Amino acid sequence: MSFALDLCSCKRGFFTLRDCANSAVTSCSACSRRICAEHITQAGLCVECVAKRSEDAALDETSTTYAIRSRQRWYGSSNYSPVWWGTSDPYWNDTDYRWYEGNDDDDGGGFGDS
Amino acid sequence: MANRVKQAFNALSPEQQDIVRARRFSGARSPDEWLALLSPIADYDRQADETRAGGGGFFERRYARKNDVPNGLRTFAIPLLPILREDMEPGAPLELWVDLTGPLVSTKAVRHSEPYKKGAYRKVVDTFYDDAWLQVRTRFADGAQLQFAVIDHVRSTFKEKKNPRGKIKRKTKNKKKTEMTVTLTVPNRLYAPATGSRPLPKQKLKPSDKHTKVTVGGTLVAKQVDAVPQLESLIELISGAYERVAPVRRKKL
Ligand SMILES: [Zn+2]
Numbered sequence A: 001m002s003f004a005l006d007l008c009s010c011k012r013g014f015f016t017l018r019d020c021a022n023s024a025v026t027s028c029s030a031c032s033r034r035i036c037a038e039h040i041t042q043a044g045l046c047v048e049c050v051a052k053r054s055e056d057a058a059l060d061e062t063s064t065t066y067a068i069r070s071r072q073r074w075y076g077s078s079n080y081s082p083v084w085w086g087t088s089d090p091y092w093n094d095t096d097y098r099w100y101e102g103n104d105d106d107d108g109g110g111f112g113d114s
Numbered sequence B: 001m002a003n004r005v006k007q008a009f010n011a012l013s014p015e016q017q018d019i020v021r022a023r024r025f026s027g028a029r030s031p032d033e034w035l036a037l038l039s040p041i042a043d044y045d046r047q048a049d050e051t052r053a054g055g056g057g058f059f060e061r062r063y064a065r066k067n068d069v070p071n072g073l074r075t076f077a078i079p080l081l082p083i084l085r086e087d088m089e090p091g092a093p094l095e096l097w098v099d100l101t102g103p104l105v106s107t108k109a110v111r112h113s114e115p116y117k118k119g120a121y122r123k124v125v126d127t128f129y130d131d132a133w134l135q136v137r138t139r140f141a142d143g144a145q146l147q148f149a150v151i152d153h154v155r156s157t158f159k160e161k162k163n164p165r166g167k168i169k170r171k172t173k174n175k176k177k178t179e180m181t182v183t184l185t186v187p188n189r190l191y192a193p194a195t196g197s198r199p200l201p202k203q204k205l206k207p208s209d210k211h212t213k214v215t216v217g218g219t220l221v222a223k224q225v226d227a228v229p230q231l232e233s234l235i236e237l238i239s240g241a242y243e244r245v246a247p248v249r250r251k252k253l
């Protein structure tokens, strides 16, 4: 049995995606997911929602928002499917990521709490 | 009038001023440490470039010309750092070797042709230069080792002819190609070779006991000698390397 930790819902990575290990501090005003201090923007949206919404850089752009914006643009323009090493999230349903579909032998059933 | 470019230069730390003067640096630091060191240099370079393009007075323009930072830093190396940071293993160093002194220096000449005649030219000599101006090595959170190099290959052609009045005319023409090579070494614990990847000019897959080494690369023809390739070309190569392997288990990293 494990405690349900209040962790950030954003994914780290560019070529492969994994969970953000930071504790959540707030919720995104667009997707309502719990988000950490690094992945929330001044506008109250998570960096992933910001990247989905606009092409223009915000005035308060950090290296994290720049990277996530570049990632969103790259997935949209290049047909690249990132490798998925994270917890599943319906938020990512429209992204064509790659993950192992055979029987899992490692995490005792896969995408639960580990 | 105050020289704004000089003021901006003086506002840099001694280490940053040394990088602007030497146009080369290397080391192993975290991406955030690299960004803290290099971003002020990029800001200075942006200001100097604007001045050189006609913004300031004569002395400002001259100062900006003398203390220029080649654009490979501002348009390629620095924007790459936040992207690599995303996939890097926390705490792993990012090793950088950057040399922006340019390809046309004698130490980078690798060979030259024997003098030959061509058309009206009584003497032509080709000199070939190799300039590995950016080399990077780091470790990703999935256990992959990433290594890549951006290498400019320049052919510099010196031509000499006599015009009908007996006057000697000389000229030199430079042509550049940029080669990029990416090596991604992934652990077999997580990945196995896969099919269905995008075609790339150069590719090699070398499996071993514990790792699979994917090497991909390509060469771009540059329009001018000082042209810098698009960052997307490198991102495409790293993507292409990852497409040559597929995950073999479900796991949360
Ligand atoms: Zn959101």
Ligand SMILES: [Zn+2]
Binding pocket: A008, A009, A010, A020, A021, A022, A035, A036, A037, A038, A039
């Ligand atoms: Zn986060």
